[in-house]
Amino acid sequence: METSQERPQIVLVVEDEVLVRMVISDYLRNCGYRVIEATSADEAMMILRNAEIDVDVVFSDVEMPASMDGFQYRHGCAPIVLVST
Amino acid sequence: MSIDPSVANPSASQGQATILFVEDEIITRFSISEELRSQGYQVIEAASGDEALSVLRATERVDVVVTDLRMPGSLNGSDLVRLIRREFPGLKVVMLSGNSPDAEVRALLDEYISKPIFPPVLGHRIRKLTSSSN
Numbered sequence: 001m002e003t004s005q006e007r008p009q010i011v012l013v014v015e016d017e018v019l020v021r022m023v024i025s026d027y028l029r030n031c032g033y034r035v036i037e038a039t040s041a042d043e044a045m046m047i048l049r050n051a052e053i054d055v056d057v058v059f060s061d062v063e064m065p066a067s068m069d070g071f072q073y074r075h076g077c078a079p080i081v082l083v084s085t
Numbered sequence: 086m087s088i089d090p091s092v093a094n095p096s097a098s099q100g101q102a103t104i105l106f107v108e109d110e111i112i113t114r115f116s117i118s119e120e121l122r123s124q125g126y127q128v129i130e131a132a133s134g135d136e137a138l139s140v141l142r143a144t145e146r147v148d149v150v151v152t153d154l155r156m157p158g159s160l161n162g163s164d165l166v167r168l169i170r171r172e173f174p175g176l177k178v179v180m181l182s183g184n185s186p187d188a189e190v191r192a193l194l195d196e197y198i199s200k201p202i203f204p205p206v207l208g209h210r211i212r213k214l215t216s217s218s219n
Contacts, residue, residue, distance in 0.1 A: 018131055018132070018136040018140055019139060019140065019143050021130075022129055022130075022140065025130075029122075034119075036111075036115050037111075037114070037115070037130045038111060039111075039136075040130045043111045046111060047111065047112075047115075050112070053100050070181070
């Protein structure tokens with residue numbers, strides 16, 4: 001994935017079901033990624049708007065509680081992968 | 086949902102303590118979890134007492150629970166501590182909060198740590214706690 005000189009890629013995992021989030025995040029960490037766990041799209045936007053955190057990929061559920069769902073991200077920098085049943 | 090232990094706990098054989106970190110504020114949850122991972126801990130993140138209980142009932146990999154006091158949802162930190170003592174009496178429980186719990190809950194804790202805390206110090210305090218039980 002990365003050479004030793006590069007920083008680990010950061011994946012923002014957005015999933016409201018804790019057991020699903022835990023398994024996905026564990027797997028990605030074991031693959032060498034640095035993972036930030038968000039429980040909602042609103043939380044994810046807080047991370048994406050934080051200038052000190054450079055997210056490389058957003059891996060998100062679609063249907064989630066709170067004010068936004070996975071179709072409503074407003075962020076132009078990181079690629080977004082939506083996952084849904 | 087059933088969790089395949091080999092997927093959920095790939096590092097169990099390494100003998101590292103697993104911490105369930107319960108904190109509703111995402112930046113705090115992420116930064117402290119990252120620091121604990123850098124110290125060799127396996128960390129499961131939960132954003133509420135309800136999430137923490139779901140994790141504890143689904144997997145036996147947790148050694149230490151570190152929880153905030155004030156959290157959204159049906160279980161605050163005090164409720165979670167009482168439930169853990171009933172359902173999972175062998176777990177170490179640490180409360181990390183800016184607000185001190187009442188005396189009844191405090192007596193159920195292995196340790197109360199006041200926020201703010203320098204994250205490396207938290208790892209050190211947990212290491213002392215887990216080593217004292219071996």
